[in-house]
Amino acid sequence: MSQDGDSRVRTLNVELGERRYPIHIGAGLLGEPGRLCPHLAGRQVMIVTNETVAPLYLETLKRGLDADLEVREVVLPDGEATKTLASVERIWDALLAAGFNRRCTLVALGGGVIGDMTGFAAACYQRGVAFIQVPTTLLSQVDSSVGGKTGVNHPRGKNMIGAFWQPRAVLIDTATLRTLPGRELSAGLAEVIKYGLIRDRDFLGWLEAQMPALRGLDDTALGEAIRRSCAIKAEVVAEDETEQGVRALLNLGHTFGHAIEAHQGYGVWLHGEAVGAGMAMAAALSHRLGWLEADDVARVEAVLDAAGLPVAAPAAMDAEAFIVRMRLDKKNLDDRIRLVLLQALGDACLHDATPPAELAAFIDAYPRA
Amino acid sequence: MSQDGDSRVRTLNVELGERRYPIHIGAGLLGEPGRLCPHLAGRQVMIVTNETVAPLYLETLKRGLDADLEVREVVLPDGEATKTLASVERIWDALLAAGFNRRCTLVALGGGVIGDMTGFAAACYQRGVAFIQVPTTLLSQVDSSVGGKTGVNHPRGKNMIGAFWQPRAVLIDTATLRTLPGRELSAGLAEVIKYGLIRDRDFLGWLEAQMPALRGLDDTALGEAIRRSCAIKAEVVAEDETEQGVRALLNLGHTFGHAIEAHQGYGVWLHGEAVGAGMAMAAALSHRLGWLEADDVARVEAVLDAAGLPVAAPAAMDAEAFIVRMRLDKKNLDDRIRLVLLQALGDACLHDATPPAELAAFIDAYPRA
Numbered sequence: 001m002s003q004d005g006d007s008r009v010r011t012l013n014v015e016l017g018e019r020r021y022p023i024h025i026g027a028g029l030l031g032e033p034g035r036l037c038p039h040l041a042g043r044q045v046m047i048v049t050n051e052t053v054a055p056l057y058l059e060t061l062k063r064g065l066d067a068d069l070e071v072r073e074v075v076l077p078d079g080e081a082t083k084t085l086a087s088v089e090r091i092w093d094a095l096l097a098a099g100f101n102r103r104c105t106l107v108a109l110g111g112g113v114i115g116d117m118t119g120f121a122a123a124c125y126q127r128g129v130a131f132i133q134v135p136t137t138l139l140s141q142v143d144s145s146v147g148g149k150t151g152v153n154h155p156r157g158k159n160m161i162g163a164f165w166q167p168r169a170v171l172i173d174t175a176t177l178r179t180l181p182g183r184e185l186s187a188g189l190a191e192v193i194k195y196g197l198i199r200d201r202d203f204l205g206w207l208e209a210q211m212p213a214l215r216g217l218d219d220t221a222l223g224e225a226i227r228r229s230c231a232i233k234a235e236v237v238a239e240d241e242t243e244q245g246v247r248a249l250l251n252l253g254h255t256f257g258h259a260i261e262a263h264q265g266y267g268v269w270l271h272g273e274a275v276g277a278g279m280a281m282a283a284a285l286s287h288r289l290g291w292l293e294a295d296d297v298a299r300v301e302a303v304l305d306a307a308g309l310p311v312a313a314p315a316a317m318d319a320e321a322f323i324v325r326m327r328l329d330k331k332n333l334d335d336r337i338r339l340v341l342l343q344a345l346g347d348a349c350l351h352d353a354t355p356p357a358e359l360a361a362f363i364d365a366y367p368r369a
Numbered sequence: 370m371s372q373d374g375d376s377r378v379r380t381l382n383v384e385l386g387e388r389r390y391p392i393h394i395g396a397g398l399l400g401e402p403g404r405l406c407p408h409l410a411g412r413q414v415m416i417v418t419n420e421t422v423a424p425l426y427l428e429t430l431k432r433g434l435d436a437d438l439e440v441r442e443v444v445l446p447d448g449e450a451t452k453t454l455a456s457v458e459r460i461w462d463a464l465l466a467a468g469f470n471r472r473c474t475l476v477a478l479g480g481g482v483i484g485d486m487t488g489f490a491a492a493c494y495q496r497g498v499a500f501i502q503v504p505t506t507l508l509s510q511v512d513s514s515v516g517g518k519t520g521v522n523h524p525r526g527k528n529m530i531g532a533f534w535q536p537r538a539v540l541i542d543t544a545t546l547r548t549l550p551g552r553e554l555s556a557g558l559a560e561v562i563k564y565g566l567i568r569d570r571d572f573l574g575w576l577e578a579q580m581p582a583l584r585g586l587d588d589t590a591l592g593e594a595i596r597r598s599c600a601i602k603a604e605v606v607a608e609d610e611t612e613q614g615v616r617a618l619l620n621l622g623h624t625f626g627h628a629i630e631a632h633q634g635y636g637v638w639l640h641g642e643a644v645g646a647g648m649a650m651a652a653a654l655s656h657r658l659g660w661l662e663a664d665d666v667a668r669v670e671a672v673l674d675a676a677g678l679p680v681a682a683p684a685a686m687d688a689e690a691f692i693v694r695m696r697l698d699k700k701n702l703d704d705r706i707r708l709v710l711l712q713a714l715g716d717a718c719l720h721d722a723t724p725p726a727e728l729a730a731f732i733d734a735y736p737r738a
Contacts, residue, residue, distance in 0.1 A: 085458065096525040101701050124493070127520060127531045128611070151496060156465040162496045163532060242497070332470050 010227055014146060014234040016166060016241060023146065023170040023230050027219060030134065030173040031060040037069075039169040041130035042103030045071045048091055048118040049109040050078040053136055056179055061109055061134065072098050076114070080267040083113045083153045085161060091121040102126040105168070111137035111184075112144035112271070116162070119150030123165035133167045136176040138188025138222075139272050142195075142229035145170045147237040147247075157328045158258050164242055172230075174222050182215075186308035187272025189214060190253070192225050193303055194279060195232040198249050201346030203228055204303070211306040248331050249348040252340040253279030256313075259325035263317050269310075276309030285362055286342040289354070296345050312369040319360035379596055383515060383603040385535060385610060392515065392539040392599050396588060399503065399542040400429040406438075408538040410499035411472030414440045417460055417487040418478040419447040422505055425548055430478055430503065441467050445483070449636040452482045452522045454530060460490040471495040474537070480506035480553075481513035481640070485531070488519030492534035502536045505545040507557025507591075508641050511564075511598035514539045516606040516616075526697045527627050533611055541599075543591050551584075555677035556641025558583060559622070561594050562672055563648060564601040567618050570715030572597055573672070580675040617700050618717040621709040622647030625682075628694035632686055638679075645678030654723070654731055655711040665714050681738040688729035 009026035029035055045065065049058055054075045065071055074094045076087050095104065108118035108131060115133050122131035133145035151162015177185065189211075196204030206228075207214075213221040233250065240247035257278030260269055269277075283300040286292040301311045313322075323337070331338040331350070337359065338352040354362075378395035398404055414434065418427055423444045434440055443463045445456050464473065477487035477500060484502050491500035502514035520531015546554065558580075565573030575597075576583075582590040602619065609616040626647030629638055638646075652669040655661040661669075670680045682691075692706070700707040700719070706728065707721040723731075 085454070089454065092523065092530055096523055096529060096697075099697060101697075120493075124489075124520075124530050124532055126529060127518065127533055149496065151493075154461065154465055160465060160495060161461055161493050163493055164496055328465075328468060328470075 010223070012227065012231055012234060014166075015238040019166045021167055021169050023172065023234070025172045025174065025223060025226055025230070027175045027223075028173060029171055030057060030176065031064045033064050034066075035064055035171060036061075036107065036132060036169075037066055039130075039132050040069070040105045041168070042101075042105065043068070043070050044098070044100045044104035045069050045107060046091070046095055046098070046100060046104060047071065047073040047107045047109055048076065048114060048121070049073065050076050050082075050114055052078040053110045053114070057109060057136060057176065061107070070098075072100075076117070080113055080153070080261075080271065083117060085152050088117050088121045088152055091118065092125060095121075095125055102129050104129050106131040107134060108132070109134045109136065110140075111135065112140040115140050115144050116150050116159070117152060119148070119165050119167065120152060120162050123150055123163035128165070130168050131165070133170040135170065135172060137180055138177055138185055138226075139191055141172045141226050142188060143191040143233065145172070146230050146233045147250075148241065157325075158262060172226060174219060174226065177217060177222060182308070184270065184272075185215065185217075187270040187276075189307040190272035190276040190279070190304070190309050192229050193307060194250070194252050194275065195229045197279065197300065197342060197345060198252050198340070198348035199232050199236070199346060200228070201344075203232075204345060208299070208303050208306070211303065215308065248338075248350055249340050251331060252342070252348055253277075253282050255326050255329050255331065255337070255339050256281045256322065258329065259322045260314055260317065262325045263321050264314060269314070273310055276304050276307070277311060277313055280304055280311035281313065281363075281366055282339065282341055284366060285339070285354075288362060289341065289351075291341065291343045292345070296342075299345065310369060312367045313363070315368045319363040322363050323356060323360055379592070381596065381600055381603060383535075384607040388535045390536055390538050392541065392603070394541040394543065394592060394595055394599070396544045396592075397542060398540055399426060399545065400433045402433050404433055404540060405430075405476065405501060405538075406435055408499075408501050409438070409474045410537070411470075411474065412437070412439050413467070413469045413473035414438050414476060415460070415464055415467070415469060415473060416440065416442040416476045416478055417445070417483060417490070418442065419445050419451075419483055421447040422479045422483070426478060426505060426545065430476070439467075441469075445486070449482055449522070449630075449640065452486060454521050457486050457490045457521055460487065461494060464490075464494055471498050473498050475500040476503060477501070478503045478505065479509075480504065481509040484509050484513050485519050485528070486521060488517070488534050488536065489521060489531050492519055492532035497534070499537050500534070502539040504539070504541060506549055507546055507554055507595075508560055510541045510595050511557060512560040512602065514541070515599050515602045516619075517610065526694075527631060541595060543588060543595065546586060546591060551677070553639065553641075554584065554586075556639040556645075558676040559641035559645040559648070559673070559678050561598050562676060563619070563621050563644065564598045566648065566669065566711060566714060567621050567709070567717035568601050568605070568715060569597070570713075572601075573714060577668070577672050577675070580672065584677065617707075617719055618709050620700060621711070621717055622651050624695050624698050624700065624706070624708050625650045625691065627698065628691045629683055629686065631694045632690050633683060638683070642679055645673050645676070646680060646682055649673055649680035650682065650732075650735055651708065651710055653735060654708070657731060658710065658720075658723070660710065660712045661714070665711075668714065679738060681736045682732070684737045688732040691732050692725060692729055
């Protein structure tokens, strides 16, 4: 982490060689003049946002841009259900209608859905143009704006179509969390907790202590939680940009979680809620394999509960409903289901040795909401 | 170039570090057992081809694959007009319906349209899977199967949506040219001539001498023309994978050519025909700028004519029709039209200093068909 000539702003860098980029974190960054401009590829700027975020922050963002830029915008509907190729086509149509060339820059203003779609649109427009992430939800601030995963959902699976494409910069304005619904704040905390569970037991302890402050929108606590989360993710991504190895550990809770999201219909459970329940399931399975103690599982459940997250699986989902979806997971090699599990709190691993029948028995026995 | 333990087969490598891949050239490679298998990422293989090529070569290709592989196929309609996102969605749907994971391999069996779409489908399926090019037209053998450019057309412009994605290997079976219509052979020769014009004056001289043999499908001449073309392209791509500099020179004739294709409607003129006329126009403009001699321009026109290619622009296209399309070209920076021109035969350069009005006057004065 380095200071930015401004004590309110923390900057950390994601180290990816030529594609190295900075993450700036601070309250009120959004409308600051000159904050985005150093990262633009040229004069053409396309802001992509949604109908919820646009009335709150679009004008603020535009105020921070130089007057001589050619600025356009696409305002998409809100929600995970809109994370489709059809929405990305609207972005491409807007870019082509504006005659934007390969030195244009896309700016994603919104949550993870906007960030993933905008990044994918940038990855494939004229075979790749610049983009900048301005995440406005806790989830996207700590997760989807770091690491370059972009894409859209397909009726048969989440994030099935996409690309690895790195932003030029990420701008995180913690003040945008003031307008975030409480349920979405909790969903973001699921990913924050995940970083502690997979890699940093001290951070997990810090989160247990700070959970009331975080849910109370305490600025200092939020800033620190975001910084540590981004730093852990940036470290993991730098080690393994295209998810050949350690990066897969960031998927703790996601294999169960994606199955829940897909089965319930995208957007019924928030992504973070599904991941919360998925992490509780992963902890329970890790206990069954003899890795975690019963006390460890209780700690995981308690911190998730304190964050306002579910720990039980959906009532309507049987083991078969999980297994069918989990077979499609991108981590799988050939026909084995691969899961991220916990060898200890703060120490995750990949595991594909549990036979499907045993996995099904575990899922059937797991508590339902 | 290295030999392959088999004197009929020439192998050259495209040097891209980790993404280095071989091009195998020879007659009858298509159905040889074990030819594709070393390049597969796993057991799942999706062959993508079209309704013209499938009856000719699909079974031959499948005969060369090991019996224990899980082989599926997608057969798309033929033609440049099908090079759309909707066709790529059909490939993604087939992959997901088959439950293929990120260790699957896509095999493009067909011309440039199939190769570009299959490569783009591979680039974005689960954020990137392996693919192999098996080009069956001269154009795709010397051009689109080398270099990793993939993508689809948009109603507002050619190849506007796509990705840079390298194949694991390219398999060129010169015997497939026996079934290629003569008009498409000529279109392929346009790109062969291009390599001589931009980088290798000796090769241009060789082509002038060999043109009757090439159009007569002489095996030795075809094999040599393909090898030298691939070698030049591989060299240029290795120098500049993502087209920041020298790679743009491969676009000689393409800025005029893309405008012709887009204006006439994709598929009315073949890509190579449009590029042929575009190269003649680029040569004429290079003469107007004082770079080429009148004799040089005559040589360019003569070799194109000998290859069976047009040198005049379409009768119905005025300067405005060209300029509007050329403004959308991906090479342009900000609002200047960039062209590849010739400083001499065998020596191309990028040029953006001709004012639009002068360019329009040149185009208006250029001969029409």
